[in-house]
Amino acid sequence: MTLRIGHLSTFYHTSILLIAEGNVEQRLGASVEWRLFGTGPDIVQAFERGDLDIAYVGLPPAMIGMARGSRFKCVAGGHIEGTVISGGASLKEESSPEGLKRVFGQLKGKSIGVPGKGSIHDVILSDCLDRFGLKGDIEVINYKWADMITEAMAKHEVAAAVGTPALAVAIRRYAGGKVLYPPSMLWPSNPSYGIVASDEMIQRSGALIEGFISVHEEASSVMRERPEEAAGKIASYIGIVEPGFVAETIAISPRYCAQLTPAFVSATMEFEKALRRLGYTKRELSEREIFESSFIGRVHPPGDHY
Numbered sequence: 001m002t003l004r005i006g007h008l009s010t011f012y013h014t015s016i017l018l019i020a021e022g023n024v025e026q027r028l029g030a031s032v033e034w035r036l037f038g039t040g041p042d043i044v045q046a047f048e049r050g051d052l053d054i055a056y057v058g059l060p061p062a063m064i065g066m067a068r069g070s071r072f073k074c075v076a077g078g079h080i081e082g083t084v085i086s087g088g089a090s091l092k093e094e095s096s097p098e099g100l101k102r103v104f105g106q107l108k109g110k111s112i113g114v115p116g117k118g119s120i121h122d123v124i125l126s127d128c129l130d131r132f133g134l135k136g137d138i139e140v141i142n143y144k145w146a147d148m149i150t151e152a153m154a155k156h157e158v159a160a161a162v163g164t165p166a167l168a169v170a171i172r173r174y175a176g177g178k179v180l181y182p183p184s185m186l187w188p189s190n191p192s193y194g195i196v197a198s199d200e201m202i203q204r205s206g207a208l209i210e211g212f213i214s215v216h217e218e219a220s221s222v223m224r225e226r227p228e229e230a231a232g233k234i235a236s237y238i239g240i241v242e243p244g245f246v247a248e249t250i251a252i253s254p255r256y257c258a259q260l261t262p263a264f265v266s267a268t269m270e271f272e273k274a275l276r277r278l279g280y281t282k283r284e285l286s287e288r289e290i291f292e293s294s295f296i297g298r299v300h301p302p303g304d305h306y
Contacts, residue, residue, distance in 0.1 A: 002031040006043045006055030014219035020237035028211045039116035053201045058120030059191040059268045067281035071199040073292040076213045076258040082192025083121050084168040085180045087160035110159035111139040113149040125162045127274050165252035183253045189263040213299045217258035259304035
């Protein structure tokens with residue numbers, strides 16, 4: 001069979017490292033077809049069309065799909081705390097729990113750029129605006145591609161951005177911006193991406209899922225323990241970024257692992273509540289509807305590496 005794997009252009013995901021290394025097919029003993037998508041919601045739609053077997057995706061867009069009947073589950077973790085708030089040089093940075101409200105308070109009457117509606121970054125931004133009573137006071141502009149947000153920052157079309165560590169580095173380097181709030185404090189243990197598999201794949205190809213999770217975890221260990229090596233391989237494959245840019249991106253939020261930890265699951269279930277409160281979904285999802293943890297339980301040793 002051919003394993004169809006959906007992924008984003010987000011180069012700090014292990015997908016890009018695995019593509020760069022070029023030996024996944026040999027290690028899995030199966031043909032692999034990598035499919036690139038612009039956003040997490042695009043990946044969910046591909047699952048609904050029956051076009052994917054496995055994918056890298058943020059858990060909020062995955063849950064939006066699950067709530068409307070998409071048939072897939074999260075089988076492994078990947079990375080946590082991958083949403084970063086960046087802004088122009090004139091804005092004030094904060095680093096305390098109460099400082100988050102002040103970060104958004106200084107953006108009243110301004111615009112914030114964020115990836116597509118339903119992405120994890122969009123949900124986190126919506127939750128912050130709702131909690132701080134700022135809906136309507138700050139304009140939210142959703143962009144399909146992250147490089148469009150960097151350009152908007154450089155042209156002063158938006159005052160701030162909410163997105164990936166790679167976007168934060170791009171804004172710092174090319175738009176004179178800076179990180180306004182530590183990603184680890186924004187929503188602790190938030191599931192920036194996990195590995196999801198279709199229900200059909202889960203039922204008929206458990207061994208292949210376990211094999212892929214093992215390969216993914218090995219790549220995660222390279223990201224954690226040898227980031228300079230990972231950065232070199234990723235930059236060489238992409239060709240338009242240099243290793244320093246990739247290494248800087250990894251350093252902003254370096255928490256990688258395949259394990260489905262209690263904290264990862266708990267943060268996901270908090271997102272599930274937020275999705276309903278904010279109107280992204282209409283029905284409650286149980287933990288069993290979101291996660292299938294049997295595979296990671298057989299592959300990953302006790303504990304985690306986040």
